[in-house]
Amino acid sequence: MRAPPARVSLPAMSRFLTPHAAQLPSTVPFTGPEALERRTGIPFRARLGANESLFGPSPRAIEAMKAAAGGAWMYGDPENHDLKQALAAHHGITPAHVAVGPGIDGLLGLVCRLTLDAGTPVVTSLGAYPTFNFHVAGYGGQLSRVPYRGDHEDPQALLDTARATGARLIYLANPDNPMGSHHPASVIEDMVANLPDHTLLILDEAYADLAPEGTVPSIPADHPQVIRMRTFSKGYGLAGARVGYAITNPDLALAFDKVRDHFGMGRISQAGALAALKDQDWLRNVQDRTVAARQRLSAIARANGLAPLPSATNFVTIDCGRDGDYARKLLAELGTRGVFIRMPGVAPLDRCIRISLGDEETLDILEEALPLAIGAAG
């Protein structure tokens, strides 16, 4: 608990906040593109910063959401029964192994809430997903950040630090964001085999639907120490519908019912996710376009003297060959030219910029803007 701030900044309501809440910043893990547009007055012509799917959701998902719109007077099914049944069939597990929530962001918050007391040790990678860190801080966990090993998260170092700190949680994304790298399944399987008894692995597989074959590890759904996070936001193209799910042992899956917002899943979103899941042809189509767009985006980068990193995701992280200041400048110059991108937040990853895959038209805009931005960044 900190000393009370000076009178000028002592809000009248501060006395109602917990000491922990009072010292949390009013922040946002990512500034949204709309906020940037309002700030600069420049609308984005190419929305390539949030790893959304410019290929869009399945037309069947769109139709299902339109059809559900008139029924939005009804709350969604709080049990997410139909979606859980479909997910279970899709993954060859039971509905009891599935917890549905408002995106992986929401599920990460719930896991932190269920597992963290003040000071509970947690391990992640230095530069990995900030929203996880936001939730750990929000629930008072004590976060250790392990450096990347090159452009990859470092499973061995994460395990070592978990052991050294007695961590209750390890967060690992495979494929990784923001670097786009991935570990083959066997590396993750080895990691799972070597988890300390006191540690639960949060395996964020947001990009698994777009990863090369051989990326997704084989882990028994009943494993007591692993919770896998999946989403309809990336491959399925439904970021704005807020549907994610966790795959884990039934005990942990059931624990979400202790704290979740039972009526929190929107009815239209439930319908969209269910239809998206059923249209695996569309997902395959997106996967094909993803591979092609990675190639084109990488070629654009190379043509401009930049070094694209291999990508297992729906974005390409590009080494700009200089320091973070240069990459930030390049990002800003792209922004003034209507191209929204993001970049890693910490050195040495911040020598890179991160560009989401686009459709042909949007990559045309990038292709035109990138050399101008590089010229302006100097």
Place this chain on the structure above:
Amino acid sequence: MRAPPARVSLPAMSRFLTPHAAQLPSTVPFTGPEALERRTGIPFRARLGANESLFGPSPRAIEAMKAAAGGAWMYGDPENHDLKQALAAHHGITPAHVAVGPGIDGLLGLVCRLTLDAGTPVVTSLGAYPTFNFHVAGYGGQLSRVPYRGDHEDPQALLDTARATGARLIYLANPDNPMGSHHPASVIEDMVANLPDHTLLILDEAYADLAPEGTVPSIPADHPQVIRMRTFSKGYGLAGARVGYAITNPDLALAFDKVRDHFGMGRISQAGALAALKDQDWLRNVQDRTVAARQRLSAIARANGLAPLPSATNFVTIDCGRDGDYARKLLAELGTRGVFIRMPGVAPLDRCIRISLGDEETLDILEEALPLAIGAAG
């Protein structure tokens, strides 16, 4: 912290839960109608239990959501900028006085998270909204429950108990759920004037859009000790879109940014809420139909020898004239006849059943089923 449960029920993952989370039940404040249908095998012909709006949302809101469906590949604006601007204009306040969240349920959870430590005293009414109690328990608050005074929440008793317990929060719904009663604005204004310094009033105004004139109190938006909750789920008919908002002083409104899921608002929901707000003609139409439906539903109750209570909401609470067991039996008998209703959970309120307003067709079904159910309940 309880003693560990017997081995048979000791889940392998229990060691990852906080002691507090471990002892929370995996429960749901309300069982959804879909779950009841799956349990009984009887589909509901009349969905009159969740206080949804059978009059539906504005056709313009439906159109806006359909139009937004194709853009669901994009995250929603995490600042909810356009919706906050529109809400501010609607209420004659500034956007800084508004916090948007996934329904009042979600906002209640966030307020509890911001304000409650283990054992923090909180006051509500015995039999009032269970989802608030769920959140208080979820964050470890110490809840005192003050009996209703007749069919009304009792402001003076709530204040007295808040003073006696040192409560940080008082929860009061005006109009009230589950009784449908309301206090005139002046009673709430008096209550606000007499709040203990240490207490924040959560004024749940979910049903304010449907309340008689003179119900909504005049409270300065800058008031340091009041947070008002509003929703698009009731009058605006968008329960399945999950959009609620809080009106409070800018300091407290900003505090939500400490802990909220910034990208948690769905893009389609944002579009629907914005369009619904702009169609005040539709809301007036719903208000008119609400008054008429209250009259018809009350007449149906009286024709069957039951005593409808006055309603300021989109439901009518009906005194069945006997005890809770009888009301529960009547509820069950309506259920087997395809009529979904709910009822208060505690005595003496549970002498009543609670029936949401329906359109003509749905009230026809109720009119037919009610005498049969009464006959069967004996």
